[in-house]
Amino acid sequence: MFMRVVFPQPEGPMKLTNSPLSMEKVKRERISVSPKEKERFLARTTGIPLQYSARWHSVKGQVRMYKARKFLAVSERKGSCGIDKGCTKRQEYGTSISIGGIMPKKEPLPLQGKLFRFVPTEKDVRSLPQKKRIRMLFELLLIREFETRLLELKDAGLVHGPVHSSIGQEGAAVGVMSALDPRDAVASTHRGHHHFLAKALGYYLPDYDPETAPPPDLNRIVERTLAEIMGLSQGFCRGRGGSMHLGDKGSYCYGTNAIVAGGVPMATGLGWAFALDHAPQVAVSFLGDGAVHQGVVHEVMNMAKLWKIPVLYFIENNLYAVATSVNEASAVSRLAQIGMGYGLSSLVIDGMDPDTVSLAVQFARKEALQGEGPFWIEAETYRYRHHAQSLPGSAFGYRDKEEELKWQERDPYRTYPAKLLKEGILGEEGLARLKTIVSQVVQGAVDKLVRKEGTSFVVGEELYPKAEELEIGVRSDGKELEGLPYREDPVVESDGSTLASIGEKKTYVDVISEVIGRRMETDPRGIVIGEEVGHLKGGAYMATKGLSKRFPGRVIDTPISEAGFTGMSLGLALSGKRPVVEIMFPDFALVAADQLFNQIRKCRFMYGNQHDVPLIVRTRVSIGTGYGAQHSMEPASLFALFEGWRIVAPSTPFDYIGLFNTSYHSLDPVLIIEHQALYPMEGWVPKDRDYCIPFGKALIRRKGKDITVVSYSRMVHRALEAAELLKQKGIEAEVIDLRTLDLLSLDYQTIGQSLKKTGRLLIVEEGHLYGGLGGHIADEVQRRFFDALDGEILRLGGKNIPMPVSKALEVLSIPDVEDIVREIQRSLE
Ligand SMILES: Cc1ncc(C[n+]2csc(CCOP(=O)(O)OP(=O)(O)O)c2C)c(N)n1
Incomplete structure (x- = not known):
């Protein structure tokens, strides 16, 4: 061997x-x-x-x-x-x-891809305008001052939450931003103050010459950055984000991110949006040497190369992830080799030298926009302090002082000024002036946010966000849903004859592709993404029938990378596109869990309500098809845990169209739960495919006076069957189809009104009884309508087991019509 x-x-x-x-x-x-x-x-x-x-x-x-x-x-x-x-x-x-x-x-x-060390010649460096180099120096000095003061504030107990300082890595940030167009997008990491400051300064003050008087905006940017990190309302995210969720949509800074590598798919999606629009912009995704081993990075690199997405993966290899060295964590010693594995052009650069970084990014950016697609840039750098502390790493034993001293020799804070002085680009006096400005600006920001009380420093209470702001931005304010062409299914009013005369009979599965197609033909922002959505003439189950032919380039068959393409769709949504993502089976949502629940769901709130997230995820419950434990999840209660998600579960073709349209107009992420068993079901729908059904509006599918049965999706039809059987026994059950399932918009009004009439409640769902939605509903109902209840709240749900394959066992795993009949009778006994 x-x-x-x-x-x-x-x-x-x-x-x-x-x-x-x-x-x-x-x-x-x-x-x-x-x-x-x-x-x-x-x-x-x-x-x-x-x-x-x-x-x-x-x-x-x-x-x-x-x-x-x-x-x-x-x-x-x-x-x-x-x-x-x-x-x-x-x-x-x-x-x-x-x-x-x-x-x-x-x-x-x-081999596909190139791997090389990028070392600019003197001539290359001379090609950089002197003003640009002085500006880089200025930003570098400013960031160092900012970070140093910030750590002091942290040590003084004035910063709530961790501070991952960028001290030592400033050269990388200022170099990157100096080579970007202000409208290029940037997504950062938990260690991202330097990226944020450099990006915001680059965007808001593109022409500022640090040798002239500082503009007020300079103070404002520094002050708001500090305020955000300190959790104060004046911050860029109103104090919601702090250090690790620090973003500013205005300057195309899509935020730092507390999940290691969590923002990389989003950044790739931002770049993808640029490519789809043929815009002359790139996205930059910062990541650390530890982050490169997250699976999702590999998924999106692959897709970025496949689709020639102009995204620059900029790895700040500072040699450590907390206390784990690159050597301990990486199977290859040169991280750039990882990018090459996916055919990316991969550069190794000196990340301590702003000139090198600037030139390398300039080079990569140009190539990326000329059709090369993604680049992988490994910048050799060093963080002088421990992970999130002011002490050096050596104080924690995973590296020694000797190593730190060696890297001190390459500290851009010393080497870059020395270089510019030597080249005569700046004099000692000029340098001293820059240092004075940065120290005044940072001190000014500190003075605005911290005041002395007696012998100690405190943050004024008036600077903290107010209690009434607490729940703002969990979702959109809903204004985008006002004035939509809402209509209800007239089947409820008559027996369907009205709709039959003006509409047509369609299967559930057919209306899925029809309504998606309708939205895509009226809105060029619409894009369908998923596994096989364009192949097989309409996806694995015909739900996207004909769309790839009708909308070439807008129906994207993805590799099997749920986390990657879901996260990239977030980037598209943030850019204003309208992604409609298919997750083939709900179970696969767990593969994309970080993107769905940490990124998409929290994005609006944690960045201070700056972002709209208009993104649809469609998925198909396949219980009853013998697909077993890993393909039979019912996802409602899982998604309902995460309040940023809206959830709808249309149970008829009519509802599918209306709820899809509302979801498409929504500025929040929406999960649409389909059901395989409903796909062949026929129903009347109007010829007009533009009508909407409001979120949060349940529908009484059958009127009754004896008991209220609350259900959704396929179980509604079972409840209706049961009600029909019981009618013969003189029992009139009222069946409510919830349609909207997220806990913030569940229609308790309709449930309450029904209960006042019936006094009894049975909740039927296909998902697990334990942890199912019914538990939440029962809890809320007894609190809101206790007086209306004449008996205990009954629940039917799926058995608390992974779904077995055997048909005989599978049918026993979820409620059937007989179970519903039995429970209704029990309730009335
Ligand atoms: C998914 C995830 N796992 C673990 C952590 C805890 N954590 C925060 S930062 C970090 C190290 C990241 O190292 P690297 O990517 O090299 O970035 P650096 O800190 O060196 O800038 C870890 C493990 C996290 N935030 N997210």
């Missing part, structure tokens, strides 16, 4: 100028060591830290090692290493290694 281990260069970073970082030629040297000596050997010959040898431990027995500059081949069996035996040149590159005596010829295949 052989293993090949790729190690970092012991000599430090390679010095290649814009040339491919190919595998270096193996320098062979045969050494025998005992297993006990192996760690010492590694450290001595390669400079690899001991902890790096984790894989090494798995190699047992006498080992032979073949030292290479870039890799080691390790053999358990004496003399059986392919690269030792008269190797060809190719074999010397490690492409042919014998495994248990088999020694196949391994022909190298061409």
